[in-house]
Amino acid sequence: MACNKNHRYNPRFNALPFSEEFFNEPERWKCAGCAYDQGFSDARAGRPNNPRLDVLDQSQAGTVRHRNPIEAYNLGYSDGLIP
Template sequence: MANCKLSHRYDTIFQNLPESQKFYDKTERHKCAGCAYEQGYNHAKSKMPRNIDLDVLDKSQAGEVRHKDPTIAYNLGYDAGLRPE
């Protein structure tokens, strides 16, 4: 995967997420929590089951998403996507 260049890397919503150094495997390290959040949000809005797909997430070590757990970010996004607009 590529390195994430999206501005969500600096969104303060990720400041309070726990840090994680999970090493999913060599290709899964440092997944972007912002991309994970958006994936979760979009899955909920599309009525898809809650199931993160780490393989499609870009990497990021920048800003607020540095060392943040993408699975927790995904669940946060999914929960946000379930809320009525």
């Protein structure tokens, strides 16, 4: 499924590294914004740090294009731990 959320254009994601390790794999197109949201939600809910890329939407648009979804998840998880 394709992500159509506004977070695809958040300039904050420009700082994330490109997902070169996922070159030519489906994970390369996972939405970094959705990954961030997943990490944030997991931290707030007290769940362990465990990115689940297989359930994320894909995105080829905006600032999330080819950005590393695991780095985005970890950023969201860290932000979610802040009260």
